[in-house]
Amino acid sequence: MGATASLPALRLRPWQVDDVDSLMSAHQDPDLRRWLTHTISDDVDAHRWIDSQHQEWAAGSRFSFAVMEDGGEGFAAVAGHVTVKIGDDNSAEVGYWTAAEARGQGLASRALEAVVRWAFSEHSPVAVARLDLLHAVGNRASCRVAGRCGFDLEAILPAQPPAFPTEGHLHVRHKS
16 A cells, blocks of 8 residues: 555555564554453464464465554564454454554554455455454444444444453454
8 A cells, every 4th residue: 555645655555574573562552452352462373363363274174464664774573463354254353452652543443444455356266255354342442443444333232251352343344
């Protein structure tokens, strides 16, 4: 995704082993950990998580991207994550997070919109007509990102501990 006058360029690419330090650093943030259902605690967890992303990509069941932001000297570190998890009935679920230092700059919205366009494109291996976005009711930032990216609030979901301990929002976007 190219740069604009006010926003740096983004690059979405599959996760790599070289991203372990960035991944672990992002997962040390208590605000990020609060909203995730799975967090990375150490080097072993990070390597295992990246390996699972590669396996799911190869199986065609999940496409996870490291979000790189151009800091003016090239794409140096991971600033976030966006994923498309293939579901049933011609649908998929999207998810995302941003590293603490990248929040508040529109990165999540831009990365999500890029992956939505990719998922809905005729050249995508995903081939879905509907994308679901789930987040905890209290996660107002995710609710704003969903709205900015054209996801309509469809339902308030009951808590489902332990994976989803609080009520959630289900936002949906259909291929146009």
